[in-house]
Amino acid sequence: MLRPTPRGTFLDVKATPKASRDEIKGWREGALLVRVTVAPENGKANDAIVALLAKSARVPKSAFELVSGETNRNKSFRLASHVEAVQVWLEGLKKE
Secondary structure, eight states: OEEEETTEEEEEEEEEOSOSSOEEEEEETTEEEEEOSSOSSTTHHHHHHHHHHHHHHTSOGGGEEEEEOTTSSEEEEEEOSOHHHHHHHHHHHHHO
16 A cells, blocks of 8 residues: 655556556555556656556656666655545555
C-alpha cells in the first residue's frame, strides 16, 4: 500500500518491462506488480509505468514522481498530489 513518511507518501512498484501487455497484476511483498510492453530504454518503461498508474487511478501523470529505481525493477514513486484518490484505487485493487 502507500507508505506515508515525513518526506511524503510513497508507492513501491515491482516493474516488468517488455511484457506481453500493460497491466497491474496485484501485490507482492508490499509492492504493486506492474507490467508494461515497453522496453527499458532511455526511461521509456518508467514513463509507461507512470502513464498506466495514472490512467488506472484516474489521476494526472504528474501525481507520480519516480524517486528511486530508475534503472531497477524495484521502484519507488512519491505521490505529488491526489493521495486520497490513489488510496481509494489501491484499496479497490486489494479487494479484487
